[in-house]
Amino acid sequence: MARRPLPRILSNGGAQLARSRELARTAAAGATDVLQPLITIARGLRRLAATASRKWAETPKDRRGALLFLLASVVLVVALVPYGPLLAVVTVMTAAAWQGRDRTPPASQGPDDSQVQRLKSLYEALVPYFSVAEDPDPLYVHGGEWEKAFPAYEFDETGRFCQLVIRYPAYFTDGEAESRARIEHLLSAKAGRGREYHFAWDEEANHLSLTALAPLPTDIAAQRFVTAPGETVLGFTDPTQVQRTLPLTHGEEERDVPPVVWRTGVRSTEPHLLVLGQPGTGTSTLLRSVALQALLRGDLVIVDGGGTGEYACLTGRDGVLAVECGLTGALTSLEWATHETERRLVAVNQARQEGRPPPEDARRPLWILVDRPSAFAHLAAADGRRDPQSLLHVPLRHGRAANVTVVVADQLDALDLLGDAVRQHTRARVVLGPATADQVAAVLGAPAPTTPVDQVPPGRGYARLGAGPVHRIQVPATPDPYDDATSDAHRQAVLDLLPPRTTPADGEQAPVPAEAEPEAVPAAVKSVTAGTEMGTEKEEGTVATDAEPTALAPDDTAPVRTEAVPAKAVAAESS
């Protein structure tokens, strides 16, 4: 059947419509220009009429008759005088044109005195950095013209810079990190401390743009984020860096905020995460936030070297296989995690060879969250036992294919105590709290794009996924709900996200701090991992593992005692 061509309006209608719209817009603009005097006079007449009616309303009633008489007399005289009506019309039109003129005050041109002073002093401060004696036509010279050096600037209501573009001579070594750092340091001091600045170096055009950044929101509470399977929200960042936004509820209002989303799973290029920060900067909070999101679709093993019971709220919850605070429990759980990773790998490979999809029990995400493993390293060395970190080798190396994700958090000064496996395989990185430029660069592998400030709220830092850009980040407030210092709203937000309990109520006690007794395993954990110290003697909820501990990881040399593993964990292993 022959095809009939589409009517032209449908085939290239879009272009035609756009052209017609453009034509109409040009015609309207032309007409406005031509009719401008009439528009002004009409506006003036309206204003005169409004003034007249206001005056009439303000005139007392007993004087209105006299006023009317006066007006009528004036009209009569004007009508009788030669050319009177014509002169009257011209007078009224002139008055209307004067009244109808555009009265919006012209935008202030240029900076005021104090702003000029700021620009001048900044220019003078830059002279030693951007000039050399041999330059025949220097852009920067003492007493020179700042207008040429600063083509664009903007001030906020407090009179400080919020945006500034700086031209610099082509010979400035803008490709060297130290040269840049010197300029950025000077600019952030001169533009006002206490704020964060973003610097964009345009090496081609020899331009540097400084932008003062608004603080990131610190009031975002834990909540169910709208994410796809395999996505975890690490925190929130600047709108300039991320295209996507997440709808968030904040009290009763809703708003869209750009997130830093970390993708895990078999296709992830950054399957494991390392979080570092000074004490009290929110590393445990970030792990708790990750845990609550992971529990939506996966299982969790938590190993807490800090031993302050910050994960007690997760003990015995659906999907939480173990929460370990003692060295023995940590070794047991991580040993199991190693076996489980190996088991999943074998199952996945077998299914592939047989042309089947991987079995469900090898696909359900397993998360291993390890907080402060460096604390265990000391304990293990003192006790002559194996460092639990060494048991992370297999999950870190092979976890991606087995849907096993490892998250490690520790203090910044413990970076050297982290094993090679942790450092090599954690390609998603977060640094929280105050950190020097060198520390940030050492952890993230790239410098921070903004000047670090001394005072930052907990949960503030930088994140980098693989070789991607460095993002400023604020972790959502996900406090320990058992902490008295927590606000009710934030506590309730976390409690609402916790899965239901699956263990008896006697497992609900908060863990005992490990500092008090190095091997102290909290009651909650003991109920799951009891039997650890008792060899093969089994108690309710525990099963002794029959695996050879020394065969766990290729690089393991220290022998490990055969220990019990959580009943639920073994169930998962054998299912």
Ligand SMILES: Nc1ncnc2c1ncn2[C@@H]1O[C@H](COP(=O)(O)OP(=O)(O)OP(=O)(O)O)[C@@H](O)[C@H]1O
């Ligand atoms: N993103 C955040 N928003 C609001 N408050 C936070 C955030 N992160 C942490 N906090 C608060 O800061 C305090 C310390 O947090 P957290 O315990 O997570 O820090 P940490 O780095 O694990 O420190 P430590 O190792 O000493 O326990 C807590 O009171 C916590 O509620």
